[in-house]
Amino acid sequence: DAGVTQSPTHLIKTRGQQVTLRCSPISGHKSVSWYQQVLGQGPQFIFQYYEKEERGRGNFPDRFSARQFPNYSSELNVNALLLGDSALYLCASSFNSGNTIYFGEGSWLTVV
Amino acid sequence: DAKTTQPNSMESNEEEPVHLPCNHSTISGTDYIHWYRQLPSQGPEYVIHGLTSNVNNRMASLAIAEDRKSSTLILHRATLRDAAVYYCILKGGGSNYKLTFGKGTLLTVNP
Numbered sequence: 754d755a756g757v758t759q760s761p762t763h764l765i766k767t768r769g770q771q772v773t774l775r776c777s778p779i780s781g782h783k784s785v786s787w788y789q790q791v792l793g794q795g796p797q798f799i800f801q802y803y804e805k806e807e808r809g810r811g812n813f814p815d816r817f818s819a820r821q822f823p824n825y826s827s828e829l830n831v832n833a834l835l836l837g838d839s840a841l842y843l844c845a846s847s848f849n850s851g852n853t854i855y856f857g858e859g860s861w862l863t864v865v
Numbered sequence: 866d867a868k869t870t871q872p873n874s875m876e877s878n879e880e881e882p883v884h885l886p887c888n889h890s891t892i893s894g895t896d897y898i899h900w901y902r903q904l905p906s907q908g909p910e911y912v913i914h915g916l917t918s919n920v921n922n923r924m925a926s927l928a929i930a931e932d933r934k935s936s937t938l939i940l941h942r943a944t945l946r947d948a949a950v951y952y953c954i955l956k957g958g959g960s961n962y963k964l965t966f967g968k969g970t971l972l973t974v975n976p
Contacts, residue, residue, distance in 0.1 A: 757908075786963060795952060795966030796909065809962045843908050851961040853899075856908035 755780070757857035759844050765863045766834050774829045774860045778846030784808075785827040786854065787819055788843040796843055802827055803850045834864045869953045874971040877943045885938040885970055887953030892933050896957035899964065900927065900938045902949040909952065909966075912938065948974045 758777045766772050778785050784803040788796035801809040802821035816832045825846075831838055841859040870888040877883040889898065899914040913920055913927045915936075920927040926939040940947055952969040 784962070788964075795950075795968060796964070798963040798965065801962045803962070811963075841908075845908075845964075853911055853914065854964060855911055856901075858908045 757844055757846050757855055759842075759857040759860050761860055762858070763861045763863075765865060768834055768836060768864055770834050770864075771830065771832045772834060772862060774831075774842050774844075774862070776827045776829070776844030776846075776857060778825050778827070778844075779855055782846035782848050782855075783825055784847045784850050784852075785821055785825065786845045786847075787827070787829045788845065788856075789813070790841040790843060790859070791837075792840070796841075799829070801850070808850055831862075836864050838862065839864045869955060869967055871951070871953050871967065871970045873968065874973065876973045876975065877940075878975050879945060880942050883940040883943045883947070883972065883974075885940075885951050885953075885972065886935065887937070888935045889953070889955055890934045892955055893957065895961075896955040898927065898929060898933075898936050899954045899956050900925070901952045901954065901964070901966075902947075903952070903969070904946075904949045910949075912951075914956075943972075943974045945974050945976060948972055 760775045786801040787799040790796040798811040800819045805821045819829045821827045843859045845854045845856045847854045900912040901909040903909045915927045928937045950969040954964050
């Protein structure tokens, strides 16, 4: 069975631009979460969606938004990119809100 | 969120057992102890989790102290592929939908 898949794997954006990252959860998983990992640190929680509703939000500015689609896939959008947004963005899925969480390989975002 | 304390780094030799400690003195009764590891340039990988009893799976064993204030992840025979950052995370209660990562333990495995 396929794990959590993310796209694109790598991308470079310019300051001020907008980016959309995509995630497909493990088949049968209804919960999707997003994490940001800056170089040298552990992942930081951004959002959790369950059954298309936002169930949790981390300490990130409103420039960060996400949504979950009827097929449980998800998109993370970041507007007005800053240099500090350069990071590995990880998507994770679980069967429901409290179950074990499984991560994808991530999308590497570089803002120049 | 309840916090965990782990050594910054540990070193082991290939094919020897490795015991990775974690202290979580403020753990609550509903917190599960989760372990993840992250290999270089990859996403975190689930290793094991437990509540009160010791747990075993194909990857590792988890030994939980009787008072639950500490736990130890045991890799029975370390391989070079086990070199990674290992995170001990408490998950449960009102925040059971997310993982709060600390800095973890960087495990180096020598050939």
